[in-house]
Amino acid sequence: MHDLNCDFESVTPEIWVANEEGWREKLLTLPNWYQIPLINCNASHNLSDSKLVRFRGMIQDMHNPEFYFEQFEVYNTVTKEIKSKTGKYRDTANVTENEKINYTENFKGAQRQTMVVVSMPGLSDWAQNVEEKQNILKHLEQQPNSSKRLQSCTKLKRSYDEAEDDTNAMEVGETEPSKEMKTSETVNHTSSVLSREHLLNFPLPDMPSKSCIVKLYEENNNIKLNTMIEVIGFLSVDPALSGEFQTEKNPLEPELETDAETITHNPPPSLVPRIHAVHVKILEHCNPLVKDSVDKSAVLNEAGTARDHLMKALTELLLGDQLAAEYLICHLIANVYLRQDTMTLGQFCLNISNLPTEKYPNYAKQLYDIIKQFVTKSYYLPLTIENMNTLALLPKKDYECNRLTSGILQLSNHTHLVLDETKMEQGTLDATGVGNITALGNMIQNQRVEYDFKYYKMDFDSDIPVLILSEGKSLLPSDYHLPLKPEDSSLEIFDAIVEAATYYLKEEIMNIIRVYLTSLKLVKYTMNEDLQFVEDDFIEMRSTSDSQNSVTADDLHRLLVLARLVSLSRGQNTLNKECWDITKSMESQRLQRLKNRRSAVL
Structure with missing residues (x-):
């Protein structure tokens, strides 16, 4: 043989x-x-x-x-x-x-x-x-x-x-x-x-x-x-x-x-x-720890353990804010699961604001340095005026060399893009800078990147999870905006928390989290036909809303996208009443924070 x-x-x-x-x-x-x-x-x-x-x-x-x-x-x-x-x-x-x-x-x-x-x-x-x-x-x-x-x-x-x-x-x-x-x-x-x-x-x-x-x-x-x-x-x-x-060329030939x-x-x-x-x-993914034939049932069965490890680490790094940790986990496992005409389903751009930059100027970068140890692909982009005015974000056709000159937004699916808005200082955006900000906004909203072919422009589908870290609400659009609510005790010892997290996250635990984050993107999620509890709750939310806080179909869509991720993160491949209630509670707390933030500003 x-x-x-x-x-x-x-x-x-x-x-x-x-x-x-x-x-x-x-x-x-x-x-x-x-x-x-x-x-x-x-x-x-x-x-x-x-x-x-x-x-x-x-x-x-x-x-x-x-x-x-x-x-x-x-x-x-x-x-x-x-x-x-x-x-x-x-x-x-x-x-x-x-x-x-x-x-x-x-x-x-x-x-x-x-x-x-x-x-x-x-x-x-x-x-x-x-x-x-x-x-x-x-x-x-x-x-x-x-x-x-x-x-x-x-x-x-x-x-x-x-x-x-x-x-x-x-x-x-x-x-x-x-x-x-x-x-x-x-x-x-x-x-x-x-x-x-x-x-x-x-x-x-x-x-x-x-x-x-x-x-x-x-x-x-x-x-x-x-x-x-x-x-x-x-x-x-x-x-x-x-x-x-x-x-050697013949000068007589064209x-x-x-x-x-x-x-x-x-x-x-x-x-x-x-x-x-x-x-x-x-390839569906490029995580070397995950085999081609993923055992979906095993992934769901083991999700609870991995989630517990990740929840513990992220809660500490987010200064004791459990709600922010929940949303960040949902962001890390999100992906585009369906495209219909101009609508993209599953995108989950998260904007975490109110970062403690006065006490910790590099907080966003320190957070990214931990996140990049969980995910398979990522890129950290400080949104400085200089970067926006000088970097090439969009791919562009070079006709002299007859090739596509790459740009930072030419990325493969599931590359986590972390935008650090805390680094933005006073200054003026030139035409390039305005174009780059517009390109980021278009990608976040539509999950499409515009390629410049000089004589025309063409959109290419993308699936790039975007995390925006900022002091106030980002100037870029987002699907979910959450102001961070740090605990005073955690604020005092953040450097020690980072050191402790690094010690806690041994290679064995890290690998469990890495497999968890990749595998959940590959699990098929189905909606039960019996979702009467969702319908009943939506009718109730509509009836109790007022003109200032109206509940629309977009709000229901946002809840269902979040509920999908809450379910998957807990090892459920379909929506049940328990996960739906958790989702409603998370959104209620998030919206309350935004309301309190607006009241404080006023």
């Missing part, structure tokens, strides 16, 4: 193409994929060209389809033998010395989709550490890598027109690749203008990340911008793929792409490796 892991270590594109169905079946029945190197954790320079690898990330951009030679003939000038070869899953021709490629007959052209995938923006340190422990392959670091990429090659990425116009077969010489590059290709100095940051194009520029160019051979309508995927495919890292070594576009679309493989996909899996 074959060792499947060993098979996957030695498989080549040619062997795979010879029996694609068989290899795909083997791959899908593999007990785990950990022995297939994950290049998020294993450096690509320790891997040989055409090695089967994995990459996990978010689709950041999609380029135009690329034409390649799926089938072509080579002629051996010594043996006079003619062979048929494939260019599938390769960027360069797998030819030997004394072989010529015949570009004029018996070749078959095809196209493949090309997209840029970046490692998950905002992935927490703890998640990266767990992923590395699961996937790092120590034996790869011991292997020499000096000669793995240096092999004679001919690029296979050619247009049909080029192939038809080229009446002479291209010879693959015996010279070393470095010498061949110097004679047949010229180094383009545009690359000196394009920085490493430009080529990598990460959504969150101040967070470390990796990038890959993934080439797809099969259509999949579910693969869209910002989708989280895990791709398995053949690695392509030949240095000749870099746009710096582009073929220029189809600029130098900047060539360099941008063909960055050095040492910086951005290529992967020729044989399988793409769409």
